Amino acid sequence: MITAADLAAIRLTLELAAVTTAALLVVGTPVAWWLARTRSAWKGVVGAVVALPLVLPPTVIGFYLLVALGPHGPVGQLTQALGLGLLPFTFAGLVVGSVFYSLPFVVQPLQNAFEAIGERPLEVAATLRAGAIDTFFSVVLPLARPGFVTATILGFAHTVGEFGVVLMIGGNIPDKTRVVSVQIYDHVEALEYAEAHWLSAGMLVFSFVVLLALYGRKKEMVR
Amino acid sequence: MKFRFVRLLVAASCIASAVAAHAAEVQVAVAANFTAPMQKIAAEFERDTGHTALLAFGATGKFYAQIKNGAPFEVFLAADDKTPARLDEEGATVPGSRFTYAIGRLVLWSAQPGVVDDQGEVLGRGDFRHLAVANPKTAPYGVAAMEVLRRLSLADGIAARLVTGENISQTYQFVATGNAELGFVALSQVMVDGKLSGGSAWQVPAGLYDPIRQDAVILAAGRDKPAARALADYLRGDKAVAIIKSYGYGL
Structure with missing residues (x-):
């Protein structure tokens, strides 16, 4: 059955996914906007960096994060100098790792949505003397709404499904870094297959429902 | 057409003989903590017996799950003594093949x-x-x-x-x-x-914790494999024991 530790892991996972998704929308929107509009030679480079987590194994990301965020790594030295301490083994550290890990799942749908808007609505807005910020909130956001919904769902779901990165930089601390996927791994390792089944089945149903919501919605839009 | 068929036959027989030459391979699941000594032992084992040990390193609990679900491992070097004992009870091993190969410190x-x-x-x-x-x-x-x-x-x-x-x-x-x-x-x-x-x-002084007995066992998949038996014997030999001790394990 579901234990108190399992529930704590579920709550932590949802918190992590929510905070990560919010952070991703804030960070990802300007990046996606820039990628959609720019003619800069750097577009390819930035696009490739954003897409890296799609192809890199989580062990590579996790290992480099552990080294980079650690006391001898560049990010670790920066966070220490800023008085923030070190990020590994903290919730904030997991958020940083997850933001990087789920970045393409938010940036790419947004970029596609922004590109689909095209020049015309922006030119119209400009002739009506709308400023850049006004244009963004009154024209771009409503038009790109489906992209934002897709980005939010994918960013959230992908973070819930994260394992390798969290395992490497989390340290498996109850209520702080022990998320559902790690809890399942622990159950399997400890041969507690009944508990593992409960949580795994929950994950399976959750993931299916999320994707069903996503793809079901897409179909309606086509009609 | 005929030539192609002959060529295919030749290719097939080449592959078959290559497989035969490598027949004395043994698939080994090794506890992560034993990685370094096992690599050394496997190299010596290959030199001395001609058999090749294919090593997979990982967590003992994960290996248990894999073995129970048909993983092709023939010898299992666990990080504890409970997991091999459990496999023994469940009939997944060659009975009587279990032994302590190292005591962790x-x-x-x-x-x-x-x-x-x-x-x-x-x-x-x-x-x-x-x-x-x-x-x-x-x-x-x-x-x-x-x-x-x-x-x-x-x-x-x-x-x-x-x-x-x-x-x-x-x-x-x-x-x-x-x-x-x-x-x-x-x-x-x-x-x-x-x-x-x-x-x-x-x-840490040995009195502060129960000894970490690490047991090895020949799995059911290694029943009629001479290479599996050879590796189990080799692990108990002087050369292997010396390597094991040099890494700080007791015996």
Whole structure:
């Protein structure tokens, strides 16, 4: 059955996914906007960096994060100098790792949505003397709404499904870094297959429902 | 057309003979903490017997799940004695083939010199942010580490500063990268040729934890495989025992 530790892991996972998704929308929107509009030679480079987590194994990301965020790594030295301490083994550290890990799942749908808007609505807005910020909130956001919904769902779901990165930089601390996927791994390792089944089945149903919501919605839009 | 068929036959027979030449292979599942000594032993084993040991390293619990679900491992070197015993009971092994190949030793280690004193008093002083241990739920070295903390009456005070690696390799990684100032790892991980490879360490006295018996067993898949039997014998031979001891294991 579901234990108190399992529930704590579920709550932590949802918190992590929510905070990560919010952070991703804030960070990802300007990046996606820039990628959609720019003619800069750097577009390819930035696009490739954003897409890296799609192809890199989580062990590579996790290992480099552990080294980079650690006391001898560049990010670790920066966070220490800023008085923030070190990020590994903290919730904030997991958020940083997850933001990087789920970045393409938010940036790419947004970029596609922004590109689909095209020049015309922006030119119209400009002739009506709308400023850049006004244009963004009154024209771009409503038009790109489906992209934002897709980005939010994918960013959230992908973070819930994260394992390798969290395992490497989390340290498996109850209520702080022990998320559902790690809890399942622990159950399997400890041969507690009944508990593992409960949580795994929950994950399976959750993931299916999320994707069903996503793809079901897409179909309606086509009609 | 005819030529093509002949060529195909030749190719097929080449492959068949190549397979025959490599027939004396043995697939081995090895506990992560035994990685370094096993690589050395496997090289010696190949030189002395002509058999090749194909090594897979990982967590003992994961290997158990894989073996129960048809993994083709023929010999299993576990990190504990419970898992091989359980496989024995469940009929997944060659009966009577189980033996202790190493006794693990626990060490409190820091990657930096001067952090861990040779009495382990740093634990009581508590001037560190993170102490890494292997997960006591899944790793025998984690069980032993928690036992040491309990016997030193430090378990409660330190609980908030514990970070847990999924296995002893990950625990070592936490300490080696400096993210945890110190941690309980396997002596075999920080010892090379009888000497500490770096940093500072306290070898935990054997009286503070139950011995970490690591058992090996020939699995059902290795029943009629001479190479599997040969490896089990080789592990008990003088050469292998010397290598095992040089990495700080007891026997």
